[in-house]
Amino acid sequence: MRFGHFFYPMNFDPSRDYxxxxxxxxxxxxxxxxxxxxxxxxxxxxxxxxIYGDPLVFAAxxxxxxxxxxxxxxxxEMALHNPVQLAxxxxxxxxxxxxxxxxxxxxxxxxxAFEYVGFGTTVAEGRAKLEEAEELLVKAWTTEGLDFHxxxxxxxxxxxxxxxxxxxxxxxxxxxxxDESIISMGKIARPVLFRGRAVEVVAKSLKLYRDTMLSSxxxxxxxxxxxxxxxxxxxxxxxxxxxxxxxxxxxVWERATKHVADMREKWNPKDQxxxxxxxxxxxxxxxxxxxxxxxxxxxxxxxxxxxxxHLLSEVxxxxxxxTNRGLMSKENTETSLRLLSEKVKPMAG
Numbered sequence: 001m002r003f004g005h006f007f008y009p010m011n012f013d014p015s016r017d018y019x020x021x022x023x024x025x026x027x028x029x030x031x032x033x034x035x036x037x038x039x040x041x042x043x044x045x046x047x048x049x050x051i052y053g054d055p056l057v058f059a060a061x062x063x064x065x066x067x068x069x070x071x072x073x074x075x076x077e078m079a080l081h082n083p084v085q086l087a088x089x090x091x092x093x094x095x096x097x098x099x100x101x102x103x104x105x106x107x108x109x110x111x112x113a114f115e116y117v118g119f120g121t122t123v124a125e126g127r128a129k130l131e132e133a134e135e136l137l138v139k140a141w142t143t144e145g146l147d148f149h150x151x152x153x154x155x156x157x158x159x160x161x162x163x164x165x166x167x168x169x170x171x172x173x174x175x176x177x178x179d180e181s182i183i184s185m186g187k188i189a190r191p192v193l194f195r196g197r198a199v200e201v202v203a204k205s206l207k208l209y210r211d212t213m214l215s216s217x218x219x220x221x222x223x224x225x226x227x228x229x230x231x232x233x234x235x236x237x238x239x240x241x242x243x244x245x246x247x248x249x250x251x252v253w254e255r256a257t258k259h260v261a262d263m264r265e266k267w268n269p270k271d272q273x274x275x276x277x278x279x280x281x282x283x284x285x286x287x288x289x290x291x292x293x294x295x296x297x298x299x300x301x302x303x304x305x306x307x308x309x310h311l312l313s314e315v316x317x318x319x320x321x322x323t324n325r326g327l328m329s330k331e332n333t334e335t336s337l338r339l340l341s342e343k344v345k346p347m348a349g
Contacts, residue, residue: 001313001348003340004038005031006074006233006323007058010256011051020051021058023330028062030334032069034341038102039066040074040231040321045115047263056089063097070100074193074233074321075175077108078133079126080119084155087140091164099165104193105134106175113274114267123272128152134172141169171229179208186212189226193321196234199292199308203315228318235280236298236322238305238339239332242288245300248332249324250283256326298322302339306347313348 007027011020031039041059044050052058059071071093076086094101107130109115113123132150139146144159164170173191176182185192186209194205206227213223235253239245257280268274281296290296290308298305298320309320322340324333 001309001317001345002037002319003345004040004070004072004231004319004321005036005337006040006042006321007050007052008042008323008325009051010259010325010327011048012259012327014048017048017051024052024058025061025065027330027333027337028065028069030337032066034337035345036069036337036341037319038070038072038231038321040072040104040233040323042074043077043080044109044112045080046118046267047260049112049260056086056093059093059101060096063093063100066097066100068100070102071097072102072231072321073104074231075104075106077115077126078105078130079108079116079121081133083133083136083153084140084157084160087137087160088162090137090170091141091160091162094165094170095162097165099170101166101170102173103137103170104173104175105130105137106193111264111275113269113272114264116272117269123274134174138169138172173229173231179205182209183212185209187216189213189216189218189222191226191229191231194230194232196232196295196297196320198295199290199311199315201295202232202312202317206316227316231319231321232312232317233321233323234298235325236305236320236336236340237324237328237332238298238300238302238336238344240301240339242286242300242304245304245336246283246286248328249299249326252328253280253326302343302347305340306344309344309348 007024009020009024028039039062041055042050043055055073062071090103107126116122116126129152132152136148136153139148140160141164147156173193174185175193176185177195210223237245237249239248298308
């Protein structure tokens with residue numbers, strides 16, 4: 001099992017933006033020191049939901065602060081980017097990191113339609129452009145003398161410079177929530193960034209993904225490789241005891257979730273299709289032992305979280321990207337990271 005730390009630093013006080021960003025860079029150094037396999041970086045805008053704002057600029061800073069850990073984009077909101085410019089930016093980060101970049105894509109936020117509007121586009125337009133945007137991104141990475149003519153972009157140029165460090169290009173993964181999206185990625189054996197759910201649901205999603213790859217003509221080795229490059233995102237917090245972890249996590253998580261929901265209610269345009277997020281399970285739903293039928297986050301003592309990780313490993317999960325989503329204190333975040341590294345990973349096997 002590989003462990004990635006997912007930066008999701010929320011800050012709703014603009015006067016603290018600098019300090020929040022500085023804390024993140026220090027956290028990146030700690031994550032590498034503790035032996036984590038990857039750092040994942042989100043993209044959200046306008047309300048302090050991911051305070052560094054520009055994931056590619058921040059990824060470049062993380063690349064300079066670290067030497068070994070992979071750097072994953074989780075995800076780049078394709079609706080907000082020109083694919084050629086994105087190819088240049090990601091190629092630069094790939095070079096700065098000496099080939100540690102993973103590019104995760106998606107059409108954009110499922111819940112924050114105001115982000116599309118803020119960049120002069122719409123939810124529907126973002127969905128429509130995604131496939132062509134990814135096609136142009138890959139061709140820009142790999143083609144010299146590109147002459148591309150699509151529905152949304154018509155471009156001609158000699159070559160993207162710098163060229164990607166990784167050949168032919170950085171690993172490309174797609175964020176998927178629905179079975180339909182998982183099937184579409186299985187048909188081309190592209191790695192998937194899954195949203196973590198109940199263990200039983202995860203098992204079904206992985207089976208659907210594998211079965212689709214095999215029925216599409218890919219062999220077992222290719223399917224295994226795609227699953228080995230796929231990641232599952234869970235919110236995570238570890239403390240010495242279950243009660244301590246719950247006491248630290250739930251108040252700040254509920255406060256952060258409420259703030260984001262309020263911003264969505266205020267700023268999402270009423271005339272656009274927007275998915276409705278759920279609060280997730282309340283504290284009262286978490287027992288002493290993990291429930292494989294419930295959509296639990298990875299929260300609790302090292303023993304409880306290690307059991308959750310073990311259950312996920314048994315159904316085929318290879319990689320976890322874990323975040324302290326919310327307004328968790330720096331001290332509690334660092335303690336959680338140390339417990340994950342020093343106790344959970346050895347116990348989980």
